[in-house]
Amino acid sequence: MKALRNYHARLRRALDHVDRHLDDDLDLAAVSEVAAFSKYHFHRQFTAVFGVSVHRYVQLARLKRASYQLAFRDGQSVTGIAFDAGYDAPDAFARAFRQRFGQSPSSFRTAPDWGPWLHALGALDDARSTLMTKNYSAADVTIREVSPTSVAILEHRGDPAMVGATIQRFIAWRRKAGLVPPASATFNIFHGDPRTAAPADYRMDLCAGTDQSFEQHGERVEAGLIPGGRCAVLPVVGGTDDLEPAALFLYRDWLPASGEELRDFPLYCQRLSFFPDVSEHQAVAELFLPLR
Structure with a gap:
């Protein structure tokens, strides 16, 4: 049981690191190092526990932030939001955004379709709830x-x-x-x-x-x-x-x-x-x- 708790603590550390460092380099090697796991196995360990790959988790976390910026912060340009989300060009960001949420970034900014948005982020919420549930006292x-x-x-x-x-x-x-x-x-x-x-x-x-x-x-x-x-x-x-x-x-x-x-x-x-x-x-x- 102690070994399992330690294992889960290392995985929680990886999730916490991603959530706190969305603007940093978050490739497989960087995230596995935080959890002190081998990069040659970490992608399978992460997916087995959380149901999504490291790459998809990072992408969804960044796209969630981008969607909030689009919907609720109209002072930020789509191009700036694309760069913040880790994309080198707005068209690459637009393709990824449409693939996940079924709308272009500009369309989402004007009239978000919240149903597909919630469904797409379900994998992110499920991953976080696996080991990151808050305990209050x-x-x-x-x-x-x-x-x-x-x-x-x-x-x-x-x-x-x-x-x-x-x-x-x-x-x-x-x-x-x-x-x-x-x-x-x-x-x-x-x-x-x-x-x-x-x-x-x-x-x-x-x-x-x-x-x-x-x-x-x-x-x-x-x-x-x-x-x-x-x-x-x-x-x-x-x-x-x-x-x-x-x-x-x-x-x-x-x-x-x-x-x-x-x-x-x-x-x-x-x-x-x-x-x-x-x-x-x-x-x-x-x-x-x-x-x-």
Whole structure:
């Protein structure tokens, strides 16, 4: 068992290195050296455990970052994004992007098709979840007295797979309204569980902190309030596009053992740093569970 744990730790080290060094040389020899495995066998070891090759894992991680830059950061050129993703020419990047996601980079920037995108990145998510699942403990949770926060709310209603489209609209609206981070805090309020809610009924609120009046700029943005009070707060560092494991820990493990009772307001989070502005492992969110 100790040998197996050590083996898995070396493979986790390889994944962590890739995720933290997407701009570096990440060929087979470089990644195998981090894990202290022979490059002559590492490609088979990696594929056997994670279900994808080292090359494909690196490519998917870089293309995920590129897709976020295309969809949510329109100030970056397609050519610049191609170079950031490790391609020497935009046409090579375009071919790889279309092969994985079924759209050209420019088409994805204009109108992302989120279904094929999610499907294509499933191999990346599966590989990471094999050995990189986060483990939380009660020591990670603090109880904090939170001040009330006035927010502007854009509601997402419908299939969780389409949240990305709502995020695009939210980012565009924030720019027009002058409510961009970090001057305006970013919150998400989770009114449903994406794993159990019917897709048509799923609801999540995208919120920008402001106590000023604002223009709607063609969107149905409403003024709201995140109420103050006691909250259990769990920081999440890295992989903040999926907060469900952290939420599950709070509801399944922390809450029953805490003796606390819940207040009548949904689970919500504040996003403190954002992928792709920072590397995926550096993205930070705090999950708030309102308490009586």
